[in-house]
Amino acid sequence: MATKRLVLTFPEKIVTKPITYRLVKDFDIQFNILRAEITADIEGKILLELKGDKDKIEAGINYLLSEGITIQDASKDIIIDKEKCVNCGLCPSLCITKALIINRQSYELVFEKNKCILCGFCENCCPVNAIKLKI
Ligand code: SF4
Ligand code: SF4
Incomplete structure (x- = not known):
């Protein structure tokens, strides 16, 4: 099982979408939300730890990118x-x-x-x- 720690930045237009739910349902990825905040300009930020099959995590990340989410490797x-x-x-x-x-x-x-x-x-x-x- 692979583990990845990422910071996701959600633009305002998708901040209410059930993005993390889709990660579980469609990609069989377990996740822990380590930190979450909404900035003054209504941008959402989440620090997520993902666990799952390496290929499914990659597919899940591609899904997040396709939704317009910016992703940073939290370890950096x-x-x-x-x-x-x-x-x-x-x-x-x-x-x-x-x-x-x-x-x-x-x-x-x-x-x-x-x-x-x-x-x-x-x-x-x-x-x-x-x-x-x-x-
Ligand atoms: S290293 Fe700093 S930012 Fe990281 S958990 Fe500790 S206090 Fe928080
Ligand atoms: S000086 Fe070093 S040990 Fe002291 S708070 Fe800053 S980083 Fe931490």
Whole structure:
């Protein structure tokens, strides 16, 4: 079984369509919604984790694209500038998924992308702006 984590951006005209329902029904894909928001200009954004057969996930992604949805690979959406980071430990204390931790031997920040749900807490708290997140 394959797993993919994606950020979907829905334009206003399809924000109420049962898109995720179709992923289950037509492509046999399981999904978890890790985060969802509607922006001020009524654009919808969802962070989804998809699980299923690799070919069916690809077919499901093609379906999403055909509906006008913009897709980003979620694993590429957070960047930590190691030069700026002073390993203060603030962001790990706020990271609910433990994607950010301070290594007990080196006292350096460690990031595990596969645990990140792109909540944005770390970006907002960093005193030296070492974290950039785009969703
Ligand atoms: S965006 Fe959220 S989950 Fe991801 S590393 Fe930052 S605090 Fe942790
Ligand atoms: S809050 Fe910023 S400076 Fe502190 S550990 Fe996190 S990334 Fe580094």
